[in-house]
Amino acid sequence: MNWNSWSEFFSMGGYGFYVWGSYLVSFMCIAGEIWILLNRQRTLQQYLGQRRIKYEREKE
Amino acid sequence: MSINWYKYASPASFYFLAGKMIPYFSIAAIALLIVGLYIGFFVAPTDFQQGEAYRIIFIHVPAAWMSMFLYVVMAFWAGVGLAFNTRLSSMMATAIAPTGAMFTFIALWTGAWWGKPMWGTWWVWDARLTSELILFFLYIGFMSLQAAIDDPRRADKAGAIIALVGVVNIPIIYFSVQWWNTLHQGASVSIAQSPKMATAMLAGMLVMALAAWMYSIAMILMRARTIILERERHTAWVAELKGMTR
Numbered sequence: 001m002n003w004n005s006w007s008e009f010f011s012m013g014g015y016g017f018y019v020w021g022s023y024l025v026s027f028m029c030i031a032g033e034i035w036i037l038l039n040r041q042r043t044l045q046q047y048l049g050q051r052r053i054k055y056e057r058e059k060e
Numbered sequence: 061m062s063i064n065w066y067k068y069a070s071p072a073s074f075y076f077l078a079g080k081m082i083p084y085f086s087i088a089a090i091a092l093l094i095v096g097l098y099i100g101f102f103v104a105p106t107d108f109q110q111g112e113a114y115r116i117i118f119i120h121v122p123a124a125w126m127s128m129f130l131y132v133v134m135a136f137w138a139g140v141g142l143a144f145n146t147r148l149s150s151m152m153a154t155a156i157a158p159t160g161a162m163f164t165f166i167a168l169w170t171g172a173w174w175g176k177p178m179w180g181t182w183w184v185w186d187a188r189l190t191s192e193l194i195l196f197f198l199y200i201g202f203m204s205l206q207a208a209i210d211d212p213r214r215a216d217k218a219g220a221i222i223a224l225v226g227v228v229n230i231p232i233i234y235f236s237v238q239w240w241n242t243l244h245q246g247a248s249v250s251i252a253q254s255p256k257m258a259t260a261m262l263a264g265m266l267v268m269a270l271a272a273w274m275y276s277i278a279m280i281l282m283r284a285r286t287i288i289l290e291r292e293r294h295t296a297w298v299a300e301l302k303g304m305t306r
Binding site: 002015018027032040 | 101102106112113116119158159165170173174176275283286289290293298
């Protein structure tokens with residue numbers, strides 16, 4: 001174990017700003033990529049839902 | 061047993077196959093990320109030269125590896141799509157680009173935040189950093205070019221040209237630390253030599269790299285499925301899909 005307390009963990013031997021600045025932004029990028037894709041899927045879903053209704057009607 | 065590969069070259073069959081695989085890759089990505097972060101922060105010792113700042117390595121190196129590897133895979137599929145006119149190959153290339161661009165950005169960002177405390181500067185125009193920045197612009201160029209062309213098949217072909225020309229940059233990035241005098245350190249892990257780092261550090265880095273792989277595969281499959289539906293939205297098989305569009 002490298003750390004004796006949480007404050008020691010967060011300070012990262014004085015490099016906390018750089019270490020957490022790297023990790024935080026990286027995880028924000030990953031979250032952003034997932035969010036953009038889910039949004040794209042939601043838009044597509046709405047379009048396909050409307051199209052399905054039309055398609056069912058045409059089949060009848 | 062022989063597998064009929066052509067079957068999976070059809071967007072419709074790929075769509076269902078990919079849908080079954082996504083959950084496994086997603087779970088593997090999350091599990092490996094947790095293990096990797098645990099090793100990186102709690103098992104790996106403090107570095108004798110860089111103190112705790114070196115812990116940026118656990119995202120920096122996997123992200124940089126993925127940025128280069130995904131580019132090669134993207135160019136490969138774009139090339140296959142161009143040569144054999146297979147729609148699915150080109151869709152794969154398009155699906156890879158945003159994930160590759162994201163990893164390139166992470167590699168550049170974490171590099172800057174590691175460079176500042178260690179080199180005293182956020183950025184230098186050195187060979188490794190500059191060629192990685194060019195890689196980022198190649199991804200952005202590929203995506204903007206495709207977005208600017210309305211006809212998807214023409215967009216595929218135009219994108220493939222950029223992607224294939226840009227492959228030249230990959231060996232430049234990889235060997236830049238040997239070919240030029242750079243501020244960036246040389247490879248910590250290579251096939252020819254035993255690793256120059258503590259076992260726990262190496263283990264953390266490799267587990268994080270595996271997590272990045274699993275994440276990339278899951279994201280790319282998800283995006284490929286979305287692209288398939290977007291492009292095939294006027295076909296009967298898409299119209300008959302019921303609630304399976306995720």
